[in-house]
Amino acid sequence: MTNKYVIDSIPGDGIGVDVTDVAMRMVDAVAELHDFSIEWRIRDWNSDLYKKTGRMMPVDGIEQLATGDGIYLGAVGTPDVPDDITLWGLLIPLRRKFDQYINLRPMRLLPGVKGSMPGLESLDVVVVRENVEGEYSTIGGRFGTGTPEEFALQEAVFTRKGITRVAHYAAKIAASRNGKLVSATKSNGIIHSMPFWDEVVAETLAEYPAVEVEKVLIDALAARVVMKPTTLSTIVASNLFGDILSDLVAGVAGSIGIAPSANLNPERRFPSMFEPVHGSAPDIAGKGIANPIGALWAAAMMLEHLGETAGAQSLTKAFESALADGIATPDLGGTATTESFADAVRERLS
Numbered sequence: 001m002t003n004k005y006v007i008d009s010i011p012g013d014g015i016g017v018d019v020t021d022v023a024m025r026m027v028d029a030v031a032e033l034h035d036f037s038i039e040w041r042i043r044d045w046n047s048d049l050y051k052k053t054g055r056m057m058p059v060d061g062i063e064q065l066a067t068g069d070g071i072y073l074g075a076v077g078t079p080d081v082p083d084d085i086t087l088w089g090l091l092i093p094l095r096r097k098f099d100q101y102i103n104l105r106p107m108r109l110l111p112g113v114k115g116s117m118p119g120l121e122s123l124d125v126v127v128v129r130e131n132v133e134g135e136y137s138t139i140g141g142r143f144g145t146g147t148p149e150e151f152a153l154q155e156a157v158f159t160r161k162g163i164t165r166v167a168h169y170a171a172k173i174a175a176s177r178n179g180k181l182v183s184a185t186k187s188n189g190i191i192h193s194m195p196f197w198d199e200v201v202a203e204t205l206a207e208y209p210a211v212e213v214e215k216v217l218i219d220a221l222a223a224r225v226v227m228k229p230t231t232l233s234t235i236v237a238s239n240l241f242g243d244i245l246s247d248l249v250a251g252v253a254g255s256i257g258i259a260p261s262a263n264l265n266p267e268r269r270f271p272s273m274f275e276p277v278h279g280s281a282p283d284i285a286g287k288g289i290a291n292p293i294g295a296l297w298a299a300a301m302m303l304e305h306l307g308e309t310a311g312a313q314s315l316t317k318a319f320e321s322a323l324a325d326g327i328a329t330p331d332l333g334g335t336a337t338t339e340s341f342a343d344a345v346r347e348r349l350s
């Protein structure tokens with residue numbers, strides 16, 4: 001019997017639309033080759049919908065998505081709508097309502113890609129980002145608006161449960177790689193939440209004697225990503241630090257256009273969500289030059305999650321082989337368009 005999956009696709013805004021289009025076509029081609037099928041439920045939940053209705057998604061959007069096997073997202077954001085509206089109107093509520101508490105962001109130096117730092121020969125890093133709490137919180141407020149005393153308060157939320165579960169997940173990833181885990185912290189400057197983070201990570205990691213954990217202050221870690229990326233393998237980080245680190249790692253590996261992201265509900269009680277790391281890139285939207293690799297790699301992670309491992313590998317091998325043959329979009333120094341890169345991937349699917 002052929003496996004069939006229902007995937008909700010939210011192309012979103014800007015280049016999110018271009019790269020999602022490529023990802024869906026390539027996944028369909030892979031499905032045909034590997035004897036499964038995807039029913040895409042395409043959702044026009046984006047900034048245009050917001051401008052028309054005042055909402056980024058319908059009132060029952062969450063209920064609609066809950067019936068599917070997964071969610072595929074391009075990116076949301078447009079210059080004429082405030083970014084907190086687009087993100088808090090769609091992306092962040094989905095992560096939270098579906099308890100996608102792990103954000104898995106792998107990065108490798110891909111074949112034929114030079115990377116941004118001279119002499120970089122290898123890079124293979126997985127960022128495990130806490131995805132539903134931490135610095136991204138609605139607790140706080142703006143006070144004294146319009147007065148000279150105006151101020152803003154922004155609270156971060158760190159829970160024992162939240163830190164413990166992301167530490168467990170990261171420990172298992174580290175154990176499956178080289179056994180080394182770096183925990184990103186800032187317990188010298190942030191005196192309540194970050195010492196708590198350190199403590200709970202250390203307690204959790206005590207259950208994994210085979211995993212060596214090193215706690216590194218985020219500022220020094222940022223420099224290390226740039227200067228000695230080969231000393232890093234698995235990194236566990238809070239919501240904000242993980243967000244920043246994953247763009248940084250991708251930038252060192254060549255472009256943020258290649259970075260994938262899986263928002264996982266590991267217990268599979270809810271659908272997980274797959275998306276490229278990058279945003280809607282208004283500066284290149286409509287030009288047809290967006291790099292679709294982040295989107296394709298995210299699609300491969302989705303196939304892996306669905307159990308279609310051979311399909312996932314076939315998709316990954318195809319974009320790697322196109323790169324190895326010197327085909328690349330301008331962000332990687334090439335001349336390919338989004339479409340011509342997609343054609344090159346299609347030709348290489350097996």
Ligand code: NAI
Pocket residue numbers: 015074075076077078079083087091256257258275276277278279280281282283284289290291292294331
């Ligand atoms: P961005 O990731 O959209 O762009 C940053 C830079 O990287 C730009 O110069 C862009 O051209 C380049 N870039 C990004 N993806 C690329 C690709 N696939 N190929 C080639 N070049 C690429 O980040 P930015 O500019 O900070 O944000 C733009 C909008 O996207 C904002 O509205 C922001 O809130 C939103 N955003 C949405 C996200 C999401 O939906 N998951 C994530 C990050 C940002």
Ligand code: MG
Pocket residue numbers: 243244247277
């Ligand atoms: Mg980000």
